[in-house]
Amino acid sequence: MLLIRLAWRSLWRNRRRTLIAMSAVIFAITLSIIQRGMQYGTYAETIKTAVRMSTGYLQIQKIGYNKNPSLQKSFIVNRKIEEAVQGIPSINGASPRIQADALLSFRDQSLGVMIMGVSPKTENLVTDFPKKINSGRFITDDSTKESQKISEIVVGYKLLQNLNAHVGDSVVVLAQDFDGILENSFVKITGTFKTGSEDFDRTGAFMDISAMQNFLDMENKINAVALSVRNPDDLEKIDRQLNATLKPMGLVALPWEELLPQLKQTIELDNASGALYIIILLFVVGFGILNTVLMSITERFREYGVMLSLGMPQRKLAIAVALEVFFMLVIGFIVGNGIGAAVNAYWVQHPITLGGDIAELYKEYGFAPVLVSSLSFKIFVDSTLTILGISIVAAMYPLWRVLRLEPLKGIRYT
Amino acid sequence: MENKHIASEIVRVENVRKTYHDNGVPVDALRGINLVVSQKDFSVIAGPSGSGKTTLLNIIGTLDKPTEGKIFLDGEEVASKNRRELADIRLKKIGFVFQAYNLSPVLNALENIEFTMMLRGIPADERKRRGLTLMEQLGIGELADKRPNEMSGGQQQRVAVARAISNDPRLVLADEPTANLDSATAAKLLDLMEQLNHESGITFVFSSHDPQVIERAHRLFILKDGQIISDKKNV
Numbered sequence: 279m280l281l282i283r284l285a286w287r288s289l290w291r292n293r294r295r296t297l298i299a300m301s302a303v304i305f306a307i308t309l310s311i312i313q314r315g316m317q318y319g320t321y322a323e324t325i326k327t328a329v330r331m332s333t334g335y336l337q338i339q340k341i342g343y344n345k346n347p348s349l350q351k352s353f354i355v356n357r358k359i360e361e362a363v364q365g366i367p368s369i370n371g372a373s374p375r376i377q378a379d380a381l382l383s384f385r386d387q388s389l390g391v392m393i394m395g396v397s398p399k400t401e402n403l404v405t406d407f408p409k410k411i412n413s414g415r416f417i418t419d420d421s422t423k424e425s426q427k428i429s430e431i432v433v434g435y436k437l438l439q440n441l442n443a444h445v446g447d448s449v450v451v452l453a454q455d456f457d458g459i460l461e462n463s464f465v466k467i468t469g470t471f472k473t474g475s476e477d478f479d480r481t482g483a484f485m486d487i488s489a490m491q492n493f494l495d496m497e498n499k500i501n502a503v504a505l506s507v508r509n510p511d512d513l514e515k516i517d518r519q520l521n522a523t524l525k526p527m528g529l530v531a532l533p534w535e536e537l538l539p540q541l542k543q544t545i546e547l548d549n550a551s552g553a554l555y556i557i558i559l560l561f562v563v564g565f566g567i568l569n570t571v572l573m574s575i576t577e578r579f580r581e582y583g584v585m586l587s588l589g590m591p592q593r594k595l596a597i598a599v600a601l602e603v604f605f606m607l608v609i610g611f612i613v614g615n616g617i618g619a620a621v622n623a624y625w626v627q628h629p630i631t632l633g634g635d636i637a638e639l640y641k642e643y644g645f646a647p648v649l650v651s652s653l654s655f656k657i658f659v660d661s662t663l664t665i666l667g668i669s670i671v672a673a674m675y676p677l678w679r680v681l682r683l684e685p686l687k688g689i690r691y692t
Numbered sequence: 693m694e695n696k697h698i699a700s701e702i703v704r705v706e707n708v709r710k711t712y713h714d715n716g717v718p719v720d721a722l723r724g725i726n727l728v729v730s731q732k733d734f735s736v737i738a739g740p741s742g743s744g745k746t747t748l749l750n751i752i753g754t755l756d757k758p759t760e761g762k763i764f765l766d767g768e769e770v771a772s773k774n775r776r777e778l779a780d781i782r783l784k785k786i787g788f789v790f791q792a793y794n795l796s797p798v799l800n801a802l803e804n805i806e807f808t809m810m811l812r813g814i815p816a817d818e819r820k821r822r823g824l825t826l827m828e829q830l831g832i833g834e835l836a837d838k839r840p841n842e843m844s845g846g847q848q849q850r851v852a853v854a855r856a857i858s859n860d861p862r863l864v865l866a867d868e869p870t871a872n873l874d875s876a877t878a879a880k881l882l883d884l885m886e887q888l889n890h891e892s893g894i895t896f897v898f899s900s901h902d903p904q905v906i907e908r909a910h911r912l913f914i915l916k917d918g919q920i921i922s923d924k925k926n927v
Contacts, residue, residue, distance in 0.1 A: 280803060280810045287798035584794040587755055588808050588855070589783025591776060684775075686755045689794075 281594070285601035292574065296606060299570035303610025303665060304617065306563040310556050310661040311618025317552045318652035319626065321545050322510065325534060327645050331473050333537040334373070334404040334504030335513060338363075338520070341530045343501060344537065349378060349456050352499035353529060362523040363505065368516055371403025371506035376490045376499075380453035382433070382483065384443040391437065393451070393483045395490030395500075404506040407471065407484065414445040414469025417486050428466050429489035434479035435470040445469055455495040463493050474642055505531075511654070556661075560668045568672035571603055575676045576691075582680060583688020596680050603673045611662050619658070625651035701767065702863050702895045703729035703752055708761030710747055710918075721747045722758070723918040729863075729897055729911070734889045736898045738906050739915035745899040746867055748915065752897065753786055753865045754778040766862055783811055787856030787894075789866035793848040795840040795855070801847075802827065802836040805854045812859055826854040830884060846877035853885065857894060866898045870905055878904050 289296055329335050337344075338359065340351040355374065363372050376395035381388050398419050402408045408416045417430040428448065433441075443449060445467050452462045465485065472479055491497060507516060513533050520531035535542040575582075585595055629648040632640060637647035710722040721744045729735050729752075737745045750756040751763060754770050763771050766785055770778065782788075787808075795804045805823040806816075814822075827833045830850045840848050849869060856864050866885070870878035886908060888894050898905050906912060914922035 279816060280799075280806060283803070284796065284798060291798055581794075581796060584790070585796075585807075586779065587753070587782065587788055588811070589779050589781075589786075590811050591779050594811070686750060689755075689790075 281598050282601060285598050286605060288578070288598075289602045289605050292577075295570060295574060299567060300606055300610045300613075302563050302566040302570075303607060303669070304614040306560055307611060307614030307661050307665050308617045308621070309559065310664065311615065311657055312621050312651070313552065313556060314657045314661060315618070315622040315625070315651040315653070316649060317549060318654050318657055319622075319629075319650035321549070322652060323646065323648070323650050324545070325510065325541065328538060328541050329506075329534045330404075330406045331410070331475065332405070332478075333534060334371075335507045335510060335534050336369075336505040336517060336520070336531055337375075337537055338503040338505070338524060338529055338531050339501065341525075341528055344532055347377060347501070349376075349454070349494060349496065349501070352376075352456070352496060352501050353527075354498050355500065355503065358523065358527070359503070359529070362520055363503070366516055366519055368508050368512045369505050370508050371400070373397050373400035373404045373504050374487055374500040375502040375504055376487055376494070376496065377501050378453050378490065378494060380451050380483075382437070382441065383450040383452065384441040384447060387441050387443075389437065389440055389481075391433070391451075391481055391483045393431070393453070393485055393490065395485050395487040397487050404504040407473070410471040410473050411469050412472040414467070416471075417468060417484055419486060419488075428464050429485060429493070430468045431465040431483050431485050432469045432471055433467055433483045434481065435472045436476070436480040437483065438467065438470045440480065443467060451493070453494065455493070456499070457495060459495075461493060461495070465489075474645070556664070560664060563665070564668040564672040567603075567669050568675060571673050571676045572679075574602075575599060575680060579683065579688045579691035581688075582683055583685050583691060586683065586685035586688060592681050592683070595683075596677050599677060599680050600673065603669065607666065607669050611665070614665075615658055615662065618661070619653065622651040622653050622657075625649070626653055700731045701728055702731050702733070702765070703727070703897065704762075704764040705748070705752065706762040706764070708748075708751060708758040708763065710744070710751065710756070711759045720918050722751070725761070725918075725920060727913055727920060727923065729895060731862075731895055732889065732893050733911050734886065734896050734909060735911040735913065736900055736906055736909035737913045737915060738899075738901055738909075740901065743915040744918040745901075745915050749865055749867050749897065749899040753788060754782055783808065783859065785862045787859065787861040787864040789849070789852050789856050789864060789869045791868040791871045793840070793845070793852045793872075795848055795851055797840050800837050800839050801832065801843065801851045804840070804851055805858050808855060808859050822858060823854070826858060827851075830854050844877075845872050846874075846881060849873060849877075849881055850884065853881070853888075857888060857892070861894070863895045863897065866896060866900075868900050868902070869898065870900065870902050875904065878902065882908055 340353055343351040363369055374397055378393050380391050380393050382391045398417050412435055417432050441449065448464045448466045450462055451465050452460065455461045507513060517531050517533050524531055582595055629650040632647040632649065640647035705725050705727045708722055708725040712719045712721055725748060737748055739745050747756065751758050758771055762769055765781060770781060773781065796807065799807065802823045805826060806819040809819040809822065824836065827836060830853060832847055832850045835843060835847055870881060873881060882904060885896055889896050900906065912924045913920050
């Protein structure tokens with residue numbers, strides 16, 4: 279206790295210097311939390327936008343489908359799968375999918391397309407495709423229209439332009455069915471979509487899943503079930519729970535990281551560059567801490583020499599000095615985390631709205647023109663641990679000098 | 693007979709030499725010192741500045757190592773001990789009083805006295821009780837909560853004495869303890885140390901060239917150029 283009192287009072291002996299060193303810690307941790315918060319918030323927003331415009335957060339597929347998709351790698355949604363999905367409250371939406379490559383022809387123009395068979399009733403639970411219509415309307419549920427002779431298709435706005443067709447025109451779709459037989463059918467264009475993904479707007483199309491099943495002779499088979507979740511932080515747990523049921527059936531639940539590997543890589547790269555920036559910043563702070571601690575220790579060599587003369591073991595003296603650094607860090611961590619949390623919380627509630635050309639660019643690619651922060655626990659833990667690590671490294675040399683100090687040299691130190 | 697004699701010895705210095713190197717030039721600070729300090733001695737190592745008295749005191753106090761020779765503390769040879777063992781010997785057997793008091797500026801008087809007891813692992817309430825008793829004994833009972841910068845030099849040196857004797861050491865080494873005190877305060881401090889020597893049987897070894905200290909010595913070693921030129925008992 280006396281040792282703790284000694285360390286605490288020594289810390290405040292040179293109040294100004296302690297406050298400067300503490301400010302460096304607070305500044306570093308706050309900046310790290312804000313910067314990482316912006317990164318994590320932006321990633322979460324990017325992931326949300328990306329999965330809402332493509333795969334959903336998770337997909338149930340036949341094992342091997344993701345790497346090498348084919349119509350044959352399909353399955354029927356049985357009661358066991360339904361129960362597995364319904365048994366996880368964090369899953370708040372599920373929608374079946376069929377995906378097939380096809381040729382779309384209008385008059386003398388034929389273009390390759392990727393048609394997604396989706397359920398108009400449930401698709402809006404997992405993606406925002408139905409909201410991306412920029413002319414006409416989204417497809418309707420074919421299964422309820424028994425009298426309907428011709429199925430509906432929604433195409434990317436660029437695809438429509440390249441076909442030289444218009445909404446309301448009928449086009450021919452040509453594709454290999456489940457058994458590899460070439461099938462063709464007339465479909466009517468009911469609308470176009472604009473997602474912001476140039477590729478998808480040029481080559482993508484949607485049809486009702488029942489119409490696709492009929493057209494491709496797939497009966498009740500599907501290629502995937504796309505899932506949405508309430509909290510993306512639970513993905514790993516959900517994935518684990520689902521796979522426990524699915525794997526024995528030859529199925530697998532894949533998270534977005536595996537469905538959209540490029541997105542994952544982009545985020546990882548950006549994250550690494552952000553972390554590098556923070557590490558460089560923290561090294562600067564680390565040198566500040568090293569300098570302050572070293573100055574503070576060197577200034578008190580005489581006192582330490584006296585303590586050693588009185589019989590204080592070197593180890594105990596080092597503990598007293600380490601306690602001082604520890605107190606400084608703890609206060610720095612508490613204040614820094616507090617400020618960082620307050621700033622991030624504000625930007626979570628009030629995201630920074632972008633304006634001008636950059637906002638237009640964001641919208642063009644289907645993203646909301648805002649910068650959102652994050653209050654993910656990981657940000658606070660990572661920032662604190664990183665600064666703790668750097669501070670420990672920075673305090674090593676001064677502590678080493680204390681451990682090597684000889685009583686007489688300390689007493690005589692001027 | 694010989695064993696009995698050794699048992700009453702607190703310090704034995706045998707053929708101790710200490711050579712410093714000043715810019716590569718060897719300087720002999722001590723040149724073949726032999727001395728014995730017995731239990732309850734009130735000894736003074738005197739001599740002009742640069743005679744080697746502080747070096748000798750530091751070597752006796754295990755703060756410095758001799759270049760040659762042996763030091764026995766309480767019958768135990770200490771020159772060959774490692775740093776940890778020496779720290780333990782200092783903590784358990786030696787009390788130090790420094791010229792500049794050397795109290796911790798962040799601890800109050802009582803905490804300064806408690807410090808060495810804390811290092812020995814004495815429980816907090818026992819430390820406090822002993823510390824306060826010592827302060828009363830040394831006439832500084834009202835200073836328990838004062839920090840060093842709130843005390844006079846004489847008061848600080850009394851606290852330093854209390855710290856030095858708080859662990860019941862076999863030996864107290866005092867390096868020029870009166871150098872920073874006026875003569876009246878120095879006299880009071882020396883009275884106190886004499887009293888402790890007389891009543892508690894604590895052995896004192898001073899290094900000093902202060903006549904006030906020298907005239908109170910029961911045993912006086914006079915050093916000149918690193919050698920003892922006089923060893924007088926019952927001065």
